[in-house]
Amino acid sequence: MSTLGDEMLDKIGRAPASAEPEPAWEDDDGSVVGPSSAVPSTVDMVASLAPQGTQIRPNGVAYHPRSVAGVFEDVALLRSAREHQEHVLFYGPPGTGKTALCEAAFAQDATDGHDGMETIVGTVDTTAMDFVGTFLEDPVTKTWNWQPGPLHLSVLNDVPLLVDEIALIDPRVLSVLYPLMDGRDVLRFPMNPQLEPLKVGPGWFVIAAFNPDVPGARMSEALRDRFEHHIEVGTDWELAENLGVAKDIVAVAQNLDKRRRNGDLTWSPQLRSLLAFARHEQRRGREYALANLLGKTPPEDRDEIHGVLTKTLGEEIDRLQLGKQVES
Template sequence: MHAQRIKRKLMEEASRPPAPPTHPSRPRSRSAATPLLTPIGPQTRPNGQTYEPRLLGGMEDLAFLRDARDHTEHVLMTGPPGSGKTALAEAAFVMDAKPGVPGLETIVGTADTTESDFLGTFVQDPVTGNFEWLPGPLMRSVLNDVPLLVDEIALIDPRVLTVLYALMDGRGELRIPMNPALEPIKVGPGWFVIGACNPDVPGAHLSDALLSRFHHHFEITTDWDLAADMGVPMDLITVIKNLETRKSKHTYEGWIPQMRDALAFAEAARRYGTAFAAHSLLRKCPAADRDELAKALRTKADYADAAPLALGERSKGSSR
């Protein structure tokens, strides 16, 4: 149902006549002269899950990412954990995967990420004792001419991220200073950077120098219509939407479940029952926000007894 809604929306927008130019002597803008990008449709991610495309500024998100890649326009995606940032990047380029070569290279950033984590390092062979060069994800992405996803990019020390600056500015080759024996690697037309982060996580920081190198910035929020199509209970979706409304009005600043959490809830409810799923979700919630989430859940009859999941008395079926 979700894919059909997207397709219908795109067809409606594509069928509208183009707006007239503001002045007959001026060239029309690219957006007015160029039709919407051709939709790609649902894609199967490497983990086997199906990604259902969403609209981004009137275009399909998958088609937009591939077009940005084709024009070497780097993209920064922001949003809470579990909202689908990594899923979107994977789905956009999974069709480019070849045997032994993924369609996308990924590095997950932390406060301890170093330049070597991007470029590679020497590793000692335990048998021969010789040191061999092991390429990192940045080097592999350039070698294989595929996009690089820097997940949790805002957690990486800005000084480390300067390793990306020259390439994002259009330098045509990658140099590996820690391995002078390697020749510079030419950067092909299939390489570009996708950054993904949760800007609200403690310690997150992106320098102005890096932000300016991303041509496109957009936020990813959870698609609750899709969640419903995928079996997430409407009662839970209602609770979450109410929390999101409160957050937009600055009356709630706590944790809000996202798509990943909602799908886990739906699977737990299917296998173990709704009560267990609610207990599990509350235990997953950060302790500081647990009381508020419990109050929100208890507004629904099925979650009236919601409490954080914990072991209870000994099972009657157990032996001594």
């Protein structure tokens, strides 16, 4: 049976066992350089990205790894990026598993060597203090104490920082991350001079996620350029079926997603919505599940999606709404 490692070897290209290494050469300063000294072997590359298998998130739900570039496992790639402090940017519609992947890779027990992650969810009102921390008054003692923010805690504990919905945060606020992402590697506390600057450790790096279609989403080029990996995250339709979503519903969702990508719709049901549909269908029947899905659809897309659902599934659907009083 072919493994992900075998597929990676095939994708990259297997070097013949007897192949001679390319010769090195002397640089102007006398140092010896060349392909063999700069690029890891394919075998080493595969070993460093060995598949990690199914992971359990903090909420107890299993995360099933997906492939990146057709061969790399997402959890393995994310952990490898951390080892090299290569910051990662995920983008895609909500409900596709961006946050779930980050939790699966890092927010676990310390026994597996990936001992936690700090998270901040961005909004248009997020400030630098929300990242670094601020002073809060104790209601009992009336004293002001420093409350560290997720950025402070992530550096202090040498764990990854997840910035969710990063594109909603004012780019001027996000400049607080620049010195830590570009090699200066020191977190300073201008709002609390009593705190000594913190040196970034080998386990710290930034993961960010955003929905490019959300109104007001924006990121500065200065910030985008600091992320070494830019990875689009969509729904794994085969996984949706394997997790119990009806095949005809998955087919409809795929069709709607193509139309969203073409700009005909602003929304289409992704994995999270499909799994919710499957639960409702099992517990309350298909009619209820379809009505709930239609109710979840944004108003600007509702008529269009209603027509697609009705035509494709051959069922009359209306969104959930309360009716008349039930007689007791």
